[in-house]
Structures are given as structure tokens and as C-alpha cells.
Amino acid sequence: MNFTDELVQWYLSNKRDLPWRNTTNAYIIWLSEIILQQTRVEQGLPYFNRFLEKYPTVTDFAAAHEDEVLKLWQGLGYYSRGRNMLKTARLVQEQYNGVFPTSYDELIKLKGIGEYTAAAIASFSANEAKAVVDGNVYRVLARYYGIFEPINSTQGKKIFQSAASDLLNKQNPALHNQTMMEFGAMLCKPKNPACGICPVREGCYAFINNATTGLPVKLNKLKVRERFFNYFLVTDSNTILMNKRGENDIWANMYDLPMVETSALLSIDELIQLPEVKTMFGNNLNIIEDSPIHKHILTHQRLFVRMIKTDNYPVNMNENWAYFSVENLQDLALPRIIFILIKNIFNL
């Protein structure tokens, strides 16, 4: 048997039973693929179930409000996925009469759908002959064929896309694509791949040359920025002052608290002398409580977050601020760190 036939045999007897594999409904497959972008199956699965229950069809999704979608997305990260899903659902409802497209060329035009996701939906829903190239496929191809071009360079992406397309089984693209990804996820793992039980190791460059650790090659140019968020908790235990974030920064359109960002970690005394703080609260800020600094790690940012409780009320209201009753907090989409900071206070 050749390389891919061996992998298909492995797949048929080792695959996980995942709900989105039991359908050709393009809407359901779209839902799963967006949720699984840069997200492990175990983390995305409960979100997939909740979204499908709440929005059984794309028509239901299109009728949702953005705040509601973001709330359902809370905790999953990369929140633009949720906002783009709503845009796409509404466009499909309007332009496609609620029938989700299944062709690669139509899918690739939609917000939140790139080359990988278009190929995935087209192949899984309609068996269109497009090869998926995700992190798993990069790894399997790099190791088996000994491809050393970096997977995140422009040249590398072309080479891997081309190799994947050449390898694609055009008789059954869906089965082929599922196989490549499942094999990468379950056996040809990033660390400690299970070469001992690998059905194709005899032909694998990386196994033969003991090179699995170094493949695939990836250029690492990750810059991490440090930021210091000083939040103010303004509450009478029945209401709380919340801030709706803007479009540009992290956590777009989600809710946090009134805040002053500083370029360094300041003492509480230094902080209350800042002009921004004085503008918000006047000259006499009364501090009830100053939380420990919470370190929150994102992909490109390290956040140092503190929460200061005060019994003052702002002397100037920001247009993005509003008081919410504490019962309504459960309806707001909160970034993970904000949720952690206030959940014990209000028994969320």
C-alpha cells in the first residue's frame, strides 16, 4: 500500500467519533471549522454543542445579536471569529437565501473563511477535491517527505499547499482530508510522536533520520508586549459600572471595567496621581481594596492586571460606560481575566 492508503486504513480503525464528522450539512461543518481554528478539539467541542443547540440553522444564527454571540463565545479566544461568523451568517441568509454554500470559490469569499476552512467545508460537505493544509498536515508532510522550508514563510506555504494538493485522493477528498488531520493530531503529534506504532514509518524521512523533533521548521518571530491594566471596580453590590470595549484592541466589543492603562507597574499611590485617574474620579479617590496583580498571558501580550475597588463614583462618564445590574452580568461577554476578577465578588 502507498502512503495515503496506509493512513486511511489507520484512520478507519483509530478515528475519534466527533459530531461534525457525522454530517454533510455545510452550516454545521462551518460551525465546527470556525470554532476549531487554532483550537483543540477538546476545548472547542462544548462550544460547538452549545452553538448548534442555540442556532440549529444558519437562519437562527443570522437572527442573533452580536452581544449574544460573543457571550456564547466567551472563554474561547480569538473573538473576531464569533463576530465574523455573525456577519457571514447574515450574508448567507440574505444572499444565499439561508442555504450555506459548499463550493470552495464561494466559501473563500466569506468573512472568517480562509484557504484551510474553505477547503475543509467544500470537501466535507460536497466532496470537492480541495486539500486541507492545517497545522497537522504541515507536520505530517514535513516529516514524511523531509521538507525543511519553514511552514510560516510565503515560499513554504506554497510548497506545502502544492504537496498536499498533489497527494489528495480526488476520489474521496473528504476521507483523505479527515485522515491527514486525524493522523497528525493523534499519532504524528508535535511532541513525542507515536513512531513506534506508525504504519508508515518505514518510508518516513523524519523517522529514518531521527529528525521528528526538528520538523516541521518554523520561523519564530513572536514579540510579546507587556501591558498594565488598572481596573476600577465601581459598585454598590447591586449595580456595577462596565465598559464596552472598542473595535481595535484585544477583546473587541466585549465588556470590561473602567480602566487606566500604564506603561509600567505603578504603586497605588503613583496611580491615583495620574491625570487620567483624576479626570475620572476627581482629586480624592477613596480606595476600599487593591487586588494583587494578576498576570494574564496572551499570544502577543503579557497583561498585568489589578482591580481597585472604590466607593467613589466617576465625576465624568465615558460614552462607553454604563451601569448594569449585577443579575445582568451573566449576559455580558467578559474576557477571561475580567471574569476571574469579578466572579467571586458577585457569585457569577
Next chain:
DNA sequence: AATTCGGGGAC
């Protein structure tokens, strides 16, 4: 071509 979008789990 480079950067920026989260959060969690494995090591």
C-alpha cells in the same frame, strides 16, 4: 512579509 488577533493543555 510581518503583525495581531485568546485561552488552554502538554511538556
Next chain:
DNA sequence: GTCCCAGAATT
């Protein structure tokens, strides 16, 4: 701590 996950959009 590091790496990476069924990547895409923006600059």
C-alpha cells in the same frame, strides 16, 4: 518557562 492547537484578517 516553550510550543502549538482542524488559521484569518489587517497592516
